[in-house]
Amino acid sequence: MSHYRASLLFVCLGNICRSPVAEALCKSFVHTHNLPVHCDSAGLHGYHSGELPDKRTLKNCQQHGLNMDGLVSRKLKRDDFYQFDYLIAMDQPVFEKLNTMVNPPELKNKIKLFRYFETNTSETCVPDPYYGTDSDFELVYQICKRVMPELNQALVK
Numbered sequence: 001m002s003h004y005r006a007s008l009l010f011v012c013l014g015n016i017c018r019s020p021v022a023e024a025l026c027k028s029f030v031h032t033h034n035l036p037v038h039c040d041s042a043g044l045h046g047y048h049s050g051e052l053p054d055k056r057t058l059k060n061c062q063q064h065g066l067n068m069d070g071l072v073s074r075k076l077k078r079d080d081f082y083q084f085d086y087l088i089a090m091d092q093p094v095f096e097k098l099n100t101m102v103n104p105p106e107l108k109n110k111i112k113l114f115r116y117f118e119t120n121t122s123e124t125c126v127p128d129p130y131y132g133t134d135s136d137f138e139l140v141y142q143i144c145k146r147v148m149p150e151l152n153q154a155l156v157k
């Protein structure tokens with residue numbers, strides 16, 4: 001990944017609802033702005049490993065014209081803490097779990113909270129839509145969309 005200025009890994013629980021949307025929006029953003037940034041996503045657990053994003057996520061993203069081709073769920077691996085410059089947690093519990101997993105502890109400063117980059121909010125989580133409705137999936141999209149410029153501005157120097 002040496003030709004990239006930054007590599008970002010978005011992390012949620014299942015890697016089928018929230019982090020794939022962040023990955024796809026980040027890829028779209030860096031493509032539009034011609035930024036040398038590598039984006040990927042992963043889940044803390046492997047319940048959905050090898051699966052496409054959730055059908056409700058695909059439907060919502062299709063409505064927004066966001067390309068989700070090629071996205072397949074995978075479980076976070078230990079090597080990700082070395083391979084990526086930043087591991088970006090989609091909510092507070094994921095952030096805390098990443099902080100307990102990281103070893104050696106010097107890598108801790110790679111772990112960020114997604115909504116930490118959003119100005120004018122005290123919210124810390126992109127709410128998990130898995131047991132929710134279409135409007136919860138729309139909220140995931142809207143939060144991820146508005147955070148993307150600020151996140152890239154902060155991390156891509």
Ligand code: 4NP
Nearest residue numbers: 012013014015016017018130
């Ligand atoms: P995600 O949503 O973490 O945004 O991908 C979830 C997906 C699956 C489950 C929970 C949350 N699950 O319990 O299987």
